Amino acid sequence: MYQKSYTKSFLDIDAQITLLKSRGMLFHDENIAKKSLLNLNYYRLSGYWSPFQNQDDIFKDNTYFEEIINIYEFDSKLKLLLFGAIEKIEISVRTKFAYYLSRKYGSHPLIVENFKYTKKYTQTYDKLIKEKDRKNQHIFVEHYKNNYTEVLPPIWACVEIMTFGILSQFIINIKDISIQNAIAGDYKLGTSELESIVYHLSILRNDIAHHSRIYNKTFKIMPKIPNKLKSTSNQNAIGYIYNTIVLIDYLLKQIDNKSDFMDEINTLIITHHVDKRKMGYPREIL
Secondary structure (H helix, E strand, O other): OOOOOOOOOOOOHHHHHHHHHHOOOEOOOHHHHHHHHHHHOHHHHHHHHHHHEOOOOOEOOOOEHHHHHHHHHHHHHHHHHHHHHHHHHHHHHHHHHHHHHHHHHOOOOOOHHHEOOHHHHHHHHHHHHHHHHHOOOOHHHHHHHHHOOOOOOOHHHHOOOOOHHHHHHHHHHEOOHHHHHHHHHOOOOOHHHHHHHHHHHHHHHHHHHOOOOOOOOOOOOOOOOOHHHOOOOOOOOOOOHHHHHHHHHHHHHHHOOOOOHHHHHHHHHHHHOOOHHHHOOOHHHO
C-alpha cells in the first residue's frame, strides 16, 4: 500500500470554525461553538458530524453545529446509562459464576482441570494474574497475599478483580455444562445465548470506557438474540445499539423486575430529540 507523509497543519479554534463554515456548517452562536471545540476536540466531534457530510466533506443543508453538540451530549448520557446497566449485569454474573463454581469445587476452582480448553484457560488465567498484580493495592488482595500461600484469593474474592472480559472467557470455557446451565438458567437463557451476550457486553463496556461513540454506530460482534426476544428486537438492524438495549433491559428485569432502564432510555431520546433510526429502532416504534 502506498503511504505518504502527513501534511495537514495545526488549526487554531478560529480557523476550525472558518473551515467548518466553508464546508457549509451553520452556527447559532460561534462563541459557544468555540468553547465546545476547545473542550471537546475537533477530531472527536468529527465522528458525530460525518454522517451530515457528503462525500466531498460538504455538509448537508441546514446542518447546525448545535445539533452536533446535542447528539454528542445525548451519546454521552446514553453511555452513562449503558455503563451503569452493564455494571449491574456484570456484578450479577460475577456472583453467580463464583457461587456455582465454589459450590461444586470449593474456594479455589480456577484450575485447568475444570475448564475445557487448556490453551484458552492458560491465556485467561495469565490475564487474571496480571490483573491481580495490577490491583495489589486493594486491601483484600494485600491481606490475602500476606496471609495465605495460594497464588489467587478464593473465587468469591477473585471475581472482584476480574475484568468483564476475563469473566466472559472463563464462563465460555467451563467444562461442567451443569454449571453453565445453572448460571444461564438464572436468567432464563440458554448457555450459548448468555455466553454470547456477556462477551458482547464486555466489548461494549470497553468501548464506553474508552469514550467511543455509540450513537449511529454498528457493532461488528453482536450477540445471539434469544427467540423470546426476537419479537421486540429488530432483525433488520443487526449491529445497532437498539438490540443491545433490548438485551440489557431483559437481563436487568431478570435481576430486578422493577428496573426502569428502558424508560430512562426513552426519556433521554425524547429529551434530545435524536433520530431513533440511527440506533436501529424498528419502524413501528419510531
